[in-house]
Amino acid sequence: MTRLPHLTRPLAAGLAAALALAVAAPAVAQSEGQPDVQSSADAKPQTKGEKRLAKLLEGRVAGEPTDCIRTLPNMQMETIDKTAYVYGRGNTIYVQRTRDPENIDDREALVQRQFLSGQLCRLDIVNTFDPVFGMVTGPVFFEEFVPYTRVKDDTNEQG
Numbered sequence: 664m665t666r667l668p669h670l671t672r673p674l675a676a677g678l679a680a681a682l683a684l685a686v687a688a689p690a691v692a693q694s695e696g697q698p699d700v701q702s703s704a705d706a707k708p709q710t711k712g713e714k715r716l717a718k719l720l721e722g723r724v725a726g727e728p729t730d731c732i733r734t735l736p737n738m739q740m741e742t743i744d745k746t747a748y749v750y751g752r753g754n755t756i757y758v759q760r761t762r763d764p765e766n767i768d769d770r771e772a773l774v775q776r777q778f779l780s781g782q783l784c785r786l787d788i789v790n791t792f793d794p795v796f797g798m799v800t801g802p803v804f805f806e807e808f809v810p811y812t813r814v815k816d817d818t819n820e821q822g
Contacts, residue, residue, distance in 0.1 A: 712746030712767075719749060719756070720811050728807035731784035732757050744769040750783070755812045762804035771800055783808075 709717075719741075732750060741749045745767055748759040761767060771791040775783060789803040 710745060712743045716743050716746050716749070716758070720758075723756070723811035723813050726810040726812055728809045730807060731782045732808045733781060734783045735781075740773070742767060742769040742771075742773065748773065750808070755810050757808040757810050759805055759808050762806055766801070770795075773803065774799070
């Protein structure tokens with residue numbers, strides 16, 4: 664095989680220039696105010712849990728996140744697998760995504776240790792419990808609770 668040294672250096676320089684241009688082009692487009700467009704291959708498909716949560720939140724608007732929510736013994740709580748815990752019912756519900764939502768398992772029970780406070784806060788001790796095996800399966804690290812309030816329908820009131 665014959666080597667062509669006079670051709671490899673310009674070819675390497677051309678490849679390096681093309682690579683630099685390919686890397687720099689997206690940065691230049693962003694700096695000029697061009698929208699950052701993701702291809703459909705990069706878009707993450709919505710999980711079953713995210714779809715279920717979206718259905719629960721239809722017609723509701725997110726409010727200011729809060730560190731604690733008031734709880735009652737009969738407060739409804741729903742676990743959405745690998746997504747969130749949802750507290751409450753009626754006009755306002757609270758969504759707790761936790762620090763690691765991928766660890767949320769709707770087959771496990773949530774065990775809360777509350778000491779007569781009537782509140783559930785982001786720093787409370789909360790564990791998951793597997794009712795089949797009868798054992799604690801791990802801690803849950805809460806983040807802020809996000810309230811979602813039902814939007815009033817003004818179309819009926821105007822007519």
